Amino acid sequence: MSRHDVVIVGSRCAGATAAAVFARAGRDVVVLDRATFPSDTLSTHVLFGGGIDVLKDIGAYEKIAAQDPSYARELDLTFDGEVHIREPWNAADGGTSNYVWCIPRPMQDAALVETAREHGADVREGWEVLDVLWRAGRVVGVVAKDPDGEVHELRAKLVVGADGRRSTIAARVGAWKPYRASKNGRGLVFRYLDDPRAGTPDAERLHQWRDGTSFCMTFPSAPRPRMIALCMGPAADVARARKDPEGTWQEFLRRHPGWAARIEGATNLSKLRSTGDVPAFFRPSSGPGWALAGDAGHFKDPVIGQGQRDAMWMGHRLATMAADVLDDPGTLDVTLRRYEQERDEECLSAYHFANGETRIQRQSxxxxxxxxxxxxxxxxxxxxxxxxxxxxxxxxxxxxxxxxxxxxxxxxxxxxxxxxxxxxxxxxxxxxxxxxxxxxxxxxxRRFRSTRLVEGSEHPGVAWPDAPRRPEVAARPAAAVRAAMPEPAVAACDGTASAEREAVVA
Incomplete structure (x- = not known):
């Protein structure tokens, strides 16, 4: 058993950012991740200016800039092949980055892990978190298995789940099922290729074609001259693309002539990648001794490319708010609740914007x-x-x-x-x-954890999978400190805590 200030599960955008900020504040931080880095993950690759500003703040910017990432300096939109606009980017409020970075995730996430370590965080790769530890209705640590298969208890004043949409921490604290979710009508199919217009202004633009009921995009990747071409049509496109990749790709080219012209002559095409499993959601994301950040707590459709930016914002904001109050459990819990409220206010408009983009209908x-x-x-x-x-x-x-x-x-x-x-x-x-x-x-x-669905924006029909089962190996080391049932944490996150708890929050 070991004792720490913070245990963070997941070391990508949200987790590594939070670790860097906590460690910079002098806190003892351990980060656990099943992956070893560099490691790929399904992602849009687009990082908007607010995320770039976070990289500058924590010291990761220079590492990524030194690896020659690609830039998108303008937005280029075409509607039904007739209406065309081109705009530069503003810098986000209080920031300086008036451009978009397009970074392969192995490059970016490895730089984030290195940055967290430089600040003093103990990032442990190849570790699997099995369970959380409870005491008197409060999360007090985790049970984890190291790369050699040995099981450890890590006690902490705060456990942060930054472990993605299939979050183990969300499952173990009783926050697995979202309190609101929206089904996406679109599927996403994409591939990498060498840009036929490398070295021209077109190679530094984020292009989007909105034709009929489908969207297509191109944007630069790295290393140059790589780029990404993707199509977001009806969700049924994903099944067809997996069954007949090249035939479906040719159909996309016919459906979007402007997009086809942009990538004409491209070489070195990768295989098609696709996903149709992208429902948007909000989970309860704070409770006694625990919090969720990044996709673990909130996710919206990748059509607007906000996942990385928001994950970095969440990790940075959570650690900034909580670093100074970790030693006072009551104040910490109130602070975590405030973090979640700020998270919702930061993301709610973009959530509805993305929901609107996922409707399979012609452009307004x-x-x-x-x-x-x-x-x-x-x-x-x-x-x-x-x-x-x-x-x-x-x-x-x-x-x-x-x-x-x-x-x-x-x-x-x-x-x-x-x-x-x-x-x-x-x-x-x-x-x-x-x-x-x-x-x-x-x-x-400004309702907190509102379950009132907004008709016309949120789409019903999300079938949520069962939470991952608790491994039996976790029961042995955790038994001495885990409460009989985790309902106290569930009650707290559902807003039905005891009168004493409500008094603390008030």
Whole structure:
């Protein structure tokens, strides 16, 4: 048995960032990860400016910059092959990074692990966490197996689960099943290739084509001249791509002629990779002696590429808030609850933005009309790109007055060019406006762990898998300190704690 201030499970974006901040504050931090680094993981690779600013703060930026990552300096959007806009990026609020990095995860995560170690964190690779330790309804550590198969108890004042969507920590503390979730109608199919336009301005742009009901994207990767080409169509595309990879790829090229033209002449194509298992969710993410960060606590569709940025933000914010209060359990628990509230407020608008992007339907005629108007500008400036860069929320970029103007432009365009489409435009605008009003109302309400689903944004039908079973080997070393049942932690995270606990939180 060993004693520490913090045990973090998972050492990628959220876990390594939290470890670096805790260790920098002088805390004894152990990080456990089943992987050995460098190690790949399914990811968009896109890191927006807010995440880059976190790398600068913890000292990982220089390590990654030295490995020549790829840059995306502009956003390029095309709607139905007709409407085109190109915008630079703003720096996130308080930051300096007005660009996007495209970094292979083996390169990035290895740099994060090295940075955490440099700050003094004890990062242990190849360790599997089996269970958490309980005392009087409080998490007080973990049981883990080292690479040689020996089982250890690690006691801690705080256990952080940064171990992804299939989080062992979430399962063991009773937070496995999300309190709200949204089904994604899209599948994601992509491959790596050598960019036929390497060395041109196109090679430093994040391109997106929105044709019919599907999206396609290209963005640079590393090492250069590698790039990524991906298609996000109906979820059924994933099964077809796995059964007939090249035939499905050719179908994508026919479906998206602009995207096909951009990658024409590409060489050194990798095999297709795909996923359709990307439901969005919020889990309870704080309780007595434990917290969740990164995808372990909250996940949204990768179509908007926010997972890495948000994971780094969560790890940094959690450690910044908790580092000074680890020695006071009552204050720590209140602080963890506040962290979760801030996490929700930070991510809620982007969650609904991503939900809207996962609907299998044609693009909003109001959005296309606004994009058409933006495309007429002689000197582009950041606007829609601010939503992706998280400089402004969707509600700030598209206030109700601007949406009304977009509707007027859409109606005028239909009357001039396609009068038969006007009824469909009006129906689409009315439905989108109703959803937008409901989302704005939820954001204003600032409810904690709200289970009220926003109709039209969140999509029902998520089938959540059972939690991973507790290995029997964990029962022996943990028995002396684990409470008979973990219900006290579940009660705390569900907002039904005892009167004494409520008094502490108040």
């Amino acid at each position: 005629p109001v959005l296309i009309a606004l994009a058409r108007d933006l495309g007429r500008r002689e000197m582009p400036s950041p606007d829609l790109s601010d939503v992706f860069q998280r400089v402004r929320d969707q509600q700030d970029v598209l206030p109700l007055g601007r949406l009304a103007r977009g509707l007027r432009l859409a109606v005028a365009h239909d009357l001039r060019h396609r009068p038969g489409a006007l009824p469909a435009t009006l129906r689409s605008a009315a439905a989108d406006l109703a959803v937008d009003v409901r989302v704005r109302a939820e954001i204003r309400a």
